[in-house]
Amino acid sequence: xxxxxxxxxxxxxxxxxxxxxxxxxxxxxxxxxxxxRSNWFAEAFPHRFFNxxxxxADMIGTAVGLSTAGxxxxxxxxxxxxxxxxYDQIRQSVCLSEANVKIVVTxxxxxxxxxxxxxQMLEDISLMRGLPHMRVxxxxxxxxxxxxxxxxxxxxxxxxVRLSREKFPVLYADDACPxxxxxxxxxxxxxDVGIAACGIMVSQALEAAELLAKEGIEAEVLNVSTIKPxxxxxxxxxxxxxxxxxxxxxxxxxxxxxxxxxxxxxxxxPVPVRRVGVKEAFGFSGKPGELLKHxxxxxxxxxxxxxxxxxxxxx
Numbered sequence: 001x002x003x004x005x006x007x008x009x010x011x012x013x014x015x016x017x018x019x020x021x022x023x024x025x026x027x028x029x030x031x032x033x034x035x036x037r038s039n040w041f042a043e044a045f046p047h048r049f050f051n052x053x054x055x056x057a058d059m060i061g062t063a064v065g066l067s068t069a070g071x072x073x074x075x076x077x078x079x080x081x082x083x084x085x086x087y088d089q090i091r092q093s094v095c096l097s098e099a100n101v102k103i104v105v106t107x108x109x110x111x112x113x114x115x116x117x118x119x120q121m122l123e124d125i126s127l128m129r130g131l132p133h134m135r136v137x138x139x140x141x142x143x144x145x146x147x148x149x150x151x152x153x154x155x156x157x158x159x160x161v162r163l164s165r166e167k168f169p170v171l172y173a174d175d176a177c178p179x180x181x182x183x184x185x186x187x188x189x190x191x192d193v194g195i196a197a198c199g200i201m202v203s204q205a206l207e208a209a210e211l212l213a214k215e216g217i218e219a220e221v222l223n224v225s226t227i228k229p230x231x232x233x234x235x236x237x238x239x240x241x242x243x244x245x246x247x248x249x250x251x252x253x254x255x256x257x258x259x260x261x262x263x264x265x266x267x268x269x270p271v272p273v274r275r276v277g278v279k280e281a282f283g284f285s286g287k288p289g290e291l292l293k294h295x296x297x298x299x300x301x302x303x304x305x306x307x308x309x310x311x312x313x314x315x
Contacts (some may be wrong), residue, residue, distance in 0.1 A: 003170045008163050009142070010139075010149070014146045014149040014150060015104075023048070026073050029050075056085040068099070075101060104161040111200060112164075113285070122251050122252045124160075124162060127255075129255070134159075138199040138227055138257075141203070143170065166288050168203055181226055189220055194244065195219055195248060197248040202248075205221045205248050208306065212306055239269045240269055250292075253278065257277075274312075
């Protein structure tokens with residue numbers, strides 16, 4: 001996991017490629033195209049790019065209008081603005097009418113870093129997975145982002161794709177990414193404890209598993225890139241195999257991956273679960289690595305939480 005790439009770069013390059021392949025693909029942004037990388041599309045296809053300015057509600061409304069005319073709109077901005085400022089438009093105009101709008105946001109989670117709590121969105125998965133007809137994807141690396149963006153472009157209806165700002169480890173080869181919508185993928189086998197993670201926390205979980213292995217603890221790591229619809233069979237299988245499940249997400253512990261896993265296991269196969277995420281707090285300004293450590297999202301903290309969970313399993 002030495003090589004690192006930015007997921008937003010994967011989005012920008014894939015969106016540009018899609019634009020070359022299909023003249024029905026259009027892009028919208030809310031004055032942040034340089035950061036979301038949608039500016040690469042804008043430079044190549046200026047007549048198919050729409051900058052709504054600091055008016056996210058207008059961006060979503062325009063995207064819906066374009067979808068009714070047969071276009072495939074990708075609407076992008078920071079996660080905090082792309083869900084919080086325009087939730088009403090996403091609910092009423094996108095989801096209620098099942099509009100063919102793809103919302104791809106960047107700068108999610110605490111690894112936004114120095115921009116601070118106002119920009120570190122930690123509630124967006126909860127907001128989006130609660131909406132009927134909305135499907136939610138949180139890719140774990142560069143290759144999976146490419147695969148996810150390509151997938152949503154070819155499907156009808158609303159999608160929400162959540163990306164980060166920083167560069168993170170490459171986990172899949174570009175030509176060998178096993179992404180399948182609605183399916184989780186096991187990246188490491190283990191029998192003692194299961195770790196279900198999404199987004200950048202998948203690489204953190206793999207590093208935590210290495211630390212646990214040094215103590216003789218075998219952790220299985222499951223990449224749950226599709227949050228909704230959740231791969232309930234894979235989550236249940238993980239619980240049955242390991243007897244205890246740790247969830248890890250760069251998001252609030254309320255309403256995200258941890259909640260989805262708990263809901264599933266409560267109904268299908270109850271086992272001890274420990275949710276790792278941000279607990280009842282906003283982020284604050286700092287270096288991404290320092291923030292991950294502060295909120296106990298770093299590999300060492302994940303390993304400690306896994307060992308604490310094993311004590312509950314042994315009761």
